[in-house]
Amino acid sequence: MAQKPIQLGAFGVWTFQLDVLPAARMQETAAELEEMRYGALWYGEAIGREALTKAGLLLAGTKRIIIATGIANIYGRDPVTMAAGQNTLCEAYPNRFLLGLGVSHIPLVETVRGHRYDKPVPAMRAYLDAMDHAPYQAVPPPSKLPRVLAALGPMMLKLSAERADGAHPYNTTPKHTAQARELLGPDPYLCPEQAVVLTNNWLRLGFQESDISNGGSDFLIDAVIAWGDLKTVMSRIREHHAAGADHVCIQVLTDDPKTFPLREYRELASAIPRK
DSSP: OOOOSSOOOSEEEEOSGGGGSOHHHHHHHHHHHHHTTOSEEEEOOSSSSOHHHHHHHHHHTOSSOEEEESOEETTTSOHHHHHHHHHHHHHHSTTOEEEEEEOOOHIIIIIISOOOOOOHHHHHHHHHHHHHTOOOOSOOOSSOOOEEEOOOSHHHHHHHHHHSSEEOOOSOOHHHHHHHHHHHOSSSEEOOEEEEEEHHHHHHTTOOGGGSSTTOOTTTOOTTEEEESHHHHHHHHHHHHHTTOSOEEEEEOOSOTTSOOHHHHHHHHTTSOOO
């Protein structure tokens, strides 16, 4: 397998919930996750903090952890601006920033941003062409600029292998991970997101055993969410690794989206093997 431009490790964090924290506390939280030995910190972009500015804050507040956009919306910046932002961060923090790009969703693109949503694969291909030819006259980064694409279907996955360094699927299963690895080939990054619920936390919050037994209630169970005790949740994450994932981005779901689930990430980190 070819050497990858940055080393993500096997486990990462994926979260929107850093946006509920003031900037200084966000940086402190990222540093705490770094101390738990998560390899990368991923976050999305919707109507919260701007993705590349946020990356700069997180990189400045940490020392080792990879900061990754999952994803930066291609409709949020023109290709020259996206390329300049990536160059800026990769020069300032070598081998610590991974640019994840995606086409987002029609409501966020058309209703919120006021753009026209084009066909995803042609739009992404044209955007990458423009990024690759964007002028940049500041100090260049010392190494290759890595990027991954948000990809679910076969055409976007193939584009991820051809024009990027891999794929970042979201809301998928280990079966999809295996299919994605087959399409990508052995070398590109494959970094699926996996949502998890630690059920011991739900029980502490007042749910009944009947809500989480015998396959679970409709209220709690979704096909793409790993739920259960720590052993069960980690087993699902390892299924992604066995199916071909390099790195699994763990998103903890709780009943309170306004509170960052640091306790749950600490509990998960306790089960991550240490080298």
